[in-house]
Amino acid sequence: MSGHTVGLKAWLWQRISAVYLALFFVYLLVQFYLYPFTEYSAWHEWIARPLVGTAFAGFILALLVHLWVGLRDIVLDYIHPLGLRLAVMITIAFILIGSGFWSMQVLILAGRAT
Amino acid sequence: MERLRLALRLKRWYKSVSCIKHYMSKQQPAPVYLNLFRIRFPVGAVTSIAHRVSGVLLFLALPFFVYLLDLSLRGPDGFAAVIDWFDVRLVRLGSIIIAWSLLHHLFSGVRFLFIDLEAGVQLSQARITAWLVNIAALAATLVYAWCVL
Numbered sequence: 490m491s492g493h494t495v496g497l498k499a500w501l502w503q504r505i506s507a508v509y510l511a512l513f514f515v516y517l518l519v520q521f522y523l524y525p526f527t528e529y530s531a532w533h534e535w536i537a538r539p540l541v542g543t544a545f546a547g548f549i550l551a552l553l554v555h556l557w558v559g560l561r562d563i564v565l566d567y568i569h570p571l572g573l574r575l576a577v578m579i580t581i582a583f584i585l586i587g588s589g590f591w592s593m594q595v596l597i598l599a600g601r602a603t
Numbered sequence: 604m605e606r607l608r609l610a611l612r613l614k615r616w617y618k619s620v621s622c623i624k625h626y627m628s629k630q631q632p633a634p635v636y637l638n639l640f641r642i643r644f645p646v647g648a649v650t651s652i653a654h655r656v657s658g659v660l661l662f663l664a665l666p667f668f669v670y671l672l673d674l675s676l677r678g679p680d681g682f683a684a685v686i687d688w689f690d691v692r693l694v695r696l697g698s699i700i701i702a703w704s705l706l707h708h709l710f711s712g713v714r715f716l717f718i719d720l721e722a723g724v725q726l727s728q729a730r731i732t733a734w735l736v737n738i739a740a741l742a743a744t745l746v747y748a749w750c751v752l
Contacts, residue, residue, distance in 0.1 A: 497613065504719065507712055514709060529682035532675065556665070559658050584666065592669045599676045 503558040506551040513548045533599060542600045546593060553589050557581070612721070650733040653740075654711040657704035664701050695751050702747045707740035 526532040535541055560581050568574045644652070675685040688694055714736050717723050723732050 501613070504716065507716060511709060511713060514705070529675075529679040532682060536676065552665075556658075556662055559655075560662060563655055563659065581662075584662075588665050588669045592672060595669070595673045595676055 499558045499561075502554055506555040506558075509547065509551045510555060513544060513551075516544075533602070536596070537600050537602065539600070542596050546596055549589060549592050549596075553585050556585055646730055646733045646737065650711050650714070650736050653707055653737065654715070657708040657711075660700065660704040661708060664704075698751065699744060699748045703740060703744040706743045706747075707736070710736040710740050 524531075526535065536545065561578065564574060564577055564581070568577055671685050671688070674681040676682075689698070714723070714732050717732075718729065723729055
C-alpha cells in the first residue's frame, strides 16, 4: 500500500472484523436463548468442541482487531498531546494483548481438558 | 468482477475523503468540532457518538468478561460462582448498560456497514435509519431490563 491509501487497510480490517463479530454475536445469542447452559458440564462440553473453540478464538482475534482500530480512531480524535496519546495507546495495547492471551489460554485449557 | 467493484468503491470513497482533506488544507485549518458540549446534535450524530461511547464501554467491560469466561471454565464451583455473580443487584444493573452497549453497537454498526455499501446514504433515509437504530436499541434494552430486574 502506498501513501495514497493510508488508513484504508485499517478501515477494511475494521469492516471485516465487524461482520464476523456481528455474525458470531447473533449466533451466541441464539445458542444461549435456545439452549441456556445451567450446568458446568454442558457449558464446558460445548466450548471444548473444536469447531466452537476455533470460532470463539476467531471471535476474540476479530474483537481485538476491531477494538484496536476503533479505539485508535477515538484517541486520535480526542487526545492531542503526543505524550498522553502515546501513553493511552500503550495502555490500550497492553489491555488488549493481555485479554487476548488470557482468553486464548482459557480456551486452550478448556479444549485440552476433555 | 465483484472484487473490482469493491476496489472501485473503496477508491471512490477514498477520493471523496482526500478531496475534503485537500480542500481543507488549501482553504483554512481544519475546523475541529469535537467539543461535545458546544456542538448541536442531529440524530445521525447521536447514533455516531453513541456508537463510540458504547464501543468504549464494551472495551472497559472486556477484562471483566474474560475473567468471567476464565472463572466459568475452572470447574463446577467456578461456574456456580459466575451464576452467583448475576444475583448481585449491582451486577444486574451494570449488565443493562452492557446490554444497551452491545445492542446499540450492533444495530448502528450494521447501519454503518450498509452506508459503506452506499445503501441508505441519502440524508432522509439516513435520518430515518438513525432514529430506528437509536429507538430499537433502547427498546431492546428495556425488554432486557424488564427480564432481569
